[in-house]
Amino acid sequence: MRSTGRRLRIRAVLAAVTVAVAALSGCSTSDNSTTSDGLTKVKLQLQWFKQGQFAGYLAAAAQGYYKEQGLDVDILDGGTDIVPQTVLAQGQADYAVAWVPKALASREAGAGITDVAQIFQRSGTKQVSFKSAGIGGPADLKGKKVGNWGYGNEFELFAGMTKAGLDPAKDVTLVQQQFDMNAFLAHDIDAAQAMSYNEYAQLLEVKNPATGKLYTPEDFATIDWNDQGVAMLQDALWANTDKLKDSKYADQTVKFIAASLKGWAFCRDNVDKCRDLTVAAGSTLGASHQQWQITEVNKLIWPSPNGVGMIDKAAWDRTVAIAKTTKNQEGKTVLTKDPDAAAYSVEYVTKALDLLKSQGVDVTGTSYVAQPVTLIEGGK
Known part of the structure; x- marks a missing residue:
C-alpha cells in the first residue's frame, strides 16, 4: 500500500x-x-x-x-x-x-x-480475494486469513464482518497487511484490503504466472463496502x-x-x-x-x-x-x-x-x- x-x-x-x-x-x-x-x-x-x-x-x-x-x-x-x-x-x-x-x-x-x-x-475501500478462494461476501471470510492495514483503516471491514454475524476476534485470522500486495499475491493472505484506485490496480499491473499475461478483474472477487452498507466517508x-x-x-x-x-x-x-x-x-x-x-x-x-x-x-x-x-x-x-x-x-x-x-x-x-x-x- x-x-x-x-x-x-x-x-x-x-x-x-x-x-x-x-x-x-x-x-x-x-x-x-x-x-x-x-x-x-x-x-x-x-x-x-x-x-x-x-x-x-x-x-x-x-x-x-x-x-x-x-x-x-x-x-x-x-x-x-x-x-x-x-x-x-x-x-x-x-x-x-x-x-x-x-x-x-x-x-x-x-x-x-x-x-x-x-x-x-463513496468509499474506495475493497476487500480483494482470488476468485478461487470462494469469498463472495463478508460471511465467507470465516476461517480465512484476512489482511488489514490496521490503525483505524479496518473499521469498514470489521463493521462488515460484524453485520454478517462474524466475530472478527474469533472467526477469522487477522493478518497485519504490509504496504504492498505481495503477501496476497503469494497467497499468504486470503482476502486483502485495497483501494479501488490504487492497490487494486497494482494487482492488475502484475503478470499472472499461470498465463504469462496480466491479471484481469475476472481473476479476483471483491467485497465493496458500499454494497454492504458499511461504507465510511x-x-x-x-x-x-x-x-x-x-x-x-x-x-x-x-x-x-x-x-x-x-x-x-x-x-x-x-x-x-x-x-x-x-x-x-x-x-x-x-x-x-x-x-x-x-x-x-x-x-x-x-x-x-x-x-x-x-x-x-x-x-x-x-x-x-x-x-x-x-x-x-x-x-x-x-x-x-x-x-x-x-x-x-x-x-x-x-x-x-x-x-x-x-x-x-x-x-x-x-x-x-x-x-x-x-x-x-x-x-x-
Missing part, C-alpha cells in the same frame, strides 16, 4: 498527535499575503504526494480556476510524518484533505476543523473552524471550494489531460496507473445528484455510527461520542455550487460514464 495505505496508517496513529492538536487547536490558519498581481496566497495540505487521488486540485491550479477566484494556491505534498488535519489545526495550512473518520478523531482530540466539502461521495475538504467566523476567510473558503470543484469537473470530462498534468506535477506513479486512479476516483465522486462536494447527512451519520460503535481487534473505536454541530457545514459548498451553476458548470455529472482504462505492467 505504498501510497494510500501508508498515508492512512501513519495518520491513524492519533495518540501521537492528540496533545499537540489539543494545545494548538486555537491557533489561526497561516497568515495570508498577496502576490504581486493581487492574488491571495492559500495553502492546501494533501494527505499524500501528488497523484491522481488529488487530480482535481492540480487541475484547478493548472487550468487557472484558483486564479479566477483571486487565489494563488500552494498545494503541499503529504508524507509519512504529515497528518493533514493537524497541519490545518496548527495554522500551517489554510485547508486540508483528510478522511472523515480520522479527521473527526482529531477533532474529538481538540482540533478546530470543519468539513466544508465532501469530495468523495473518505476524502473531504476541511477548513479552520474558528477562522470561518471571519467573513474574509469564509468568503475565501467559498471561492476555494468553487475552484476546487471546478477542477474535479474538469477531470471528470478530461481524464487524459488530468493524467498528464498529474504526471507533470511529479507523481512517482506511471501514466497508466494515474489514468486508472483518476478514473476510479471519478467513480467515487460522480454522479453527485445533490451537487459535487455536498455533504450527505445519511452518509455522515452512518460514518459517525460506525466510528462510534465498531471495535477493532484491540477493542477500540474511532470516536467515543458524537461530534458537535460544527464538525461539518454545507453553507460554503452550497454557495460554491451556486457560483458554479451561474458559470454553467455541470455540478452533478448525471450523465457521467467512466471510460475503460488499459493498464500496463508496473503501471507505466
Whole structure:
C-alpha cells in the first residue's frame, strides 16, 4: 500500500498527535499575503504526494480556476510524518484533505476543523480475494486469513464482518497487511484490503504466472463496502473552524471550494489531460496507473445528484455510527461520542455550487460514464 495505505496508517496513529492538536487547536490558519498581481496566497495540505487521488486540485491550479477566484494556491505534498488535519489545526495550512473518520478523531482530540466539502461521495475501500478462494461476501471470510492495514483503516471491514454475524476476534485470522500486495499475491493472505484506485490496480499491473499475461478483474472477487452498507466517508475538504467566523476567510473558503470543484469537473470530462498534468506535477506513479486512479476516483465522486462536494447527512451519520460503535481487534473505536454541530457545514459548498451553476458548470455529472482504462505492467 505504498501510497494510500501508508498515508492512512501513519495518520491513524492519533495518540501521537492528540496533545499537540489539543494545545494548538486555537491557533489561526497561516497568515495570508498577496502576490504581486493581487492574488491571495492559500495553502492546501494533501494527505499524500501528488497523484491522481488529488487530480482535481492540480487541475484547478493548472487550468487557472484558483486564479479566477483571486487565489494563488500552494498545494503541499503529504508524507509519512504529515497528518493533514493537524497541519490545518496548527495554522500551517489554510485547508486540508483528510478522511472523515480520522479527521473527526482529531477533532474529538481538540482540533478546530470543519468539513466544508465532501469530495468523495463513496468509499474506495475493497476487500480483494482470488476468485478461487470462494469469498463472495463478508460471511465467507470465516476461517480465512484476512489482511488489514490496521490503525483505524479496518473499521469498514470489521463493521462488515460484524453485520454478517462474524466475530472478527474469533472467526477469522487477522493478518497485519504490509504496504504492498505481495503477501496476497503469494497467497499468504486470503482476502486483502485495497483501494479501488490504487492497490487494486497494482494487482492488475502484475503478470499472472499461470498465463504469462496480466491479471484481469475476472481473476479476483471483491467485497465493496458500499454494497454492504458499511461504507465510511473518505476524502473531504476541511477548513479552520474558528477562522470561518471571519467573513474574509469564509468568503475565501467559498471561492476555494468553487475552484476546487471546478477542477474535479474538469477531470471528470478530461481524464487524459488530468493524467498528464498529474504526471507533470511529479507523481512517482506511471501514466497508466494515474489514468486508472483518476478514473476510479471519478467513480467515487460522480454522479453527485445533490451537487459535487455536498455533504450527505445519511452518509455522515452512518460514518459517525460506525466510528462510534465498531471495535477493532484491540477493542477500540474511532470516536467515543458524537461530534458537535460544527464538525461539518454545507453553507460554503452550497454557495460554491451556486457560483458554479451561474458559470454553467455541470455540478452533478448525471450523465457521467467512466471510460475503460488499459493498464500496463508496473503501471507505466
